[in-house]
Amino acid sequence: MTIRVRYFAALREQMGRAEEQLAFEDLASVADVWKAVCRGKRLPEDVLCAVNMDYAGADTPVKDGDEVAFFPPVTGG
Amino acid sequence: MLIEIRSEAFDPLAELSRYQDASLPTARIGALAVFIGTMRDFNEGSSVHKMTLEHYAGMTERQLQTIVDEARNRWPFDDALVIHRVGELFPADPIVLVAVWSSHRGTAFDACRHILEALKHRAPFWKKESLEQGERWVRTNTDGHAPPPSP
Numbered sequence: 001m002t003i004r005v006r007y008f009a010a011l012r013e014q015m016g017r018a019e020e021q022l023a024f025e026d027l028a029s030v031a032d033v034w035k036a037v038c039r040g041k042r043l044p045e046d047v048l049c050a051v052n053m054d055y056a057g058a059d060t061p062v063k064d065g066d067e068v069a070f071f072p073p074v075t076g077g
Numbered sequence: 078m079l080i081e082i083r084s085e086a087f088d089p090l091a092e093l094s095r096y097q098d099a100s101l102p103t104a105r106i107g108a109l110a111v112f113i114g115t116m117r118d119f120n121e122g123s124s125v126h127k128m129t130l131e132h133y134a135g136m137t138e139r140q141l142q143t144i145v146d147e148a149r150n151r152w153p154f155d156d157a158l159v160i161h162r163v164g165e166l167f168p169a170d171p172i173v174l175v176a177v178w179s180s181h182r183g184t185a186f187d188a189c190r191h192i193l194e195a196l197k198h199r200a201p202f203w204k205k206e207s208l209e210q211g212e213r214w215v216r217t218n219t220d221g222h223a224p225p226p227s228p
Binding site (some may be wrong): 006008010011050053055062069071072073074075076077 | 114130131132133135136139161171173193196197198199200201202203204207214215216217218
């Protein structure tokens with residue numbers, strides 16, 4: 001399976017990249033995707049997640065072709 | 078109903094009258110509530126000479142549409158206009174315009190406020206401030222004196 005992972009704002013700068021493609025067979029949830037890109041670290045509470053441009057939680061399932069995004073709390077308006 | 082993300086400076090009052098003239102039967106509308114947010118040249122004790130607004134293209138538009146739809150279900154207003162800037166902004170530049178047209182003031186005020194507060198909590202935009210001593214990301218929203226809407 002392939003997952004497109006995107007990062008925004010301060011998290012994009014911390015990761016040093018705006019996006020990447022993950023090709024693993026054992027990614028079941030958003031938490032698994034985070035662990036895969038952060039070498040096993042737990043998903044911090046102040047990181048927000050989206051799957052296919054809808055807000056998601058750590059337990060939200062992911063499937064082949066999904067776009068998963070991680071970003072800090074939003075500050076528009 | 079119009080929701081737009083703009084990468085260039087815009088004039089909120091000109092946008093308002095253009096949209097109203099083109100789209101609204103004003104004789105039937107009794108109330109227009111408007112919020113315009115502009116860039117300040119200070120924040121948290123520092124002067125800010127520039128701001129860069131980043132967004133998640135696609136998700137931002139979808140969130141804004143959901144927020145406007147939710148507000149319209151709760152307060153059945155006639156029309157709404159939402160414009161939000163991204164890119165480089167300078168002090169006094171408009172950041173956001175939220176306008177709601179309705180038959181009565183209660184609906185217009187409530188829906189306008191709900192859309193703005195929900196936008197601030199849920200629409201994926203991020204502000205980065207340029208200060209004399211470097212740059213910093215804005216970490217949290219200020220208190221809008223209303224409870225945040227449930228996501």
